[in-house]
């Protein structure tokens with residue numbers, strides 16, 4: 001993470017709240033994720049405003065393009081992410097109810113927005129990416145990409161019960 005998005009409680013308390021805009025590099029978090037090849041720097045923007053006593057409401061968007069590798073067919077593809085997030089931050093210790101609702105806790109004058117923005121982006125990134133819902137993947141026998149070709153091994157896959165039946169009928173024929 002190269003940058004920290006910050007707002008101050010005092011500026012968020014002003015009418016209209018505190019706007020923020022920044023770029024976050026998320027790639028370091030996904031370095032070990034084989035199927036996430038590249039994440040462009042995320043364009044983050046939004047508004048933090050204190051709506052109730054000691055509660056700051058954060059509304060924002062994060063946009064980026066992610067280069068994935070399909071887990072079924074291994075094709076690389078890019079998908080754009082357009083994330084909308086809305087989170088609450090409390091300046092005073094959380095009640096059990098707030099903890100349940102995943103309200104963030106920020107007692108200091110400076111509010112670091114990174115944890116909640118990063119969480120929103122991380123949850124939006126697909127760790128089992130599939131190029132499209134109907135992707136047929138690769139043949140487990142010969143590795144042929146079944147989206148673009150068919151292979152012989154696939155055609156020969158017959159339900160063993162049906163195979164037993166067809167052998168039974170064949171045996172009847174030979175008896176005739």
Ligand SMILES: [Zn+2]
Nearest residue numbers: 070073131135
């Ligand atoms: Zn695929």
Ligand SMILES: [Zn+2]
Nearest residue numbers: 139142151153
């Ligand atoms: Zn095959």
